[in-house]
Amino acid sequence: MIPLEDNFADIIGKAMQGLRLSSSDAAEQAGIPEDAVRRLLAGEFDESDARALAPALRLNADALAHIGRGEYAPIVSPPAWLTTVTTRFGAMTVNAHVVWDLETREAAIFDTGADASPLLEAVRDRDLDVVAIFLTHGHEDHIHALADLAGALGVEAWSSEHEPVSGTNTFRPGDFFNAGRHFIRTRSTPGHSPGGTTFLIEGQVVKAAIVGDALFAGSIGGARGNYAEALAGIRREILSLPDETILCPGHGPLTTVAQEKSGNPFF
DSSP states (O other): OOOOSOHHHHHHHHHHHHHHHOOHHHHHTSSOOOOHHHHHHTOOOOOHHHHHHHGGGOOOOHHHHHHHTTTOOOOOOTTEEEEEEEETTTTEEEEEEEEETTTTTTEEEOOOSHHHHHHHHHHHHHHHHOOOOOOOOOOOHHHHHHHHHHHHHHHHHHEEESSSTTTEEEEEOOOOOEEEEEEEEEEOOOOOTTTEEEEEEEEEEEEEEEESSEETEEEEOOOOSSSHHHHHHHHHHTSSOOTTTTEEEESSOOHHHHHHHHOOOOO
């Protein structure tokens, strides 16, 4: 399994940044020494300090402790019509996702990662007919291979009108596309980026959601805008989906709505 994108220290740091709390502010609200907060941020897990700090950061203490103990690992069995391709971008890894109709072989690619080659190999090995490339947002790690990928496949790419990427068409929240019998619906999930978009993969029911960097297994993407609005948007547009919906983040492993509602400290 791909490891979690964020550890407990990352989660604490993101919550403090979102709430604009310094180490001393957080320590005062939690009733623990500032050194204890600094040790947690440095990656030294102390469960009692983490549990004391969690309410001050509006985090679920049990979920934070679960991650701090290394016990959170979402269990997902990807369906036959979905694959994730992970490439390295600098010191990190980034995901791209491919969804296709098992009968028509029509496919859609979501984000490109750092290298087009493994995506092209995945398409070739499965004999897929890619109809479009969709971008969850415009950060470089998610679009680095766009020109190579679009050129090799001869297809158009789409990005949000709120975060247009050069050389792409733009969509609006609520727009529909399709890849064979899979219907693709756009939902606006900004916060990490202005045009952050979640793509719902629908048939008769919602089956999966490509969430980009809005949400990670056990965490969220760094909220660079309004933190409270970002969390509210995730609750409204992602965690309101059926519990069994598979969530496909831009980094880290796949997860599900149910597992994030119970295991993500931010919720």
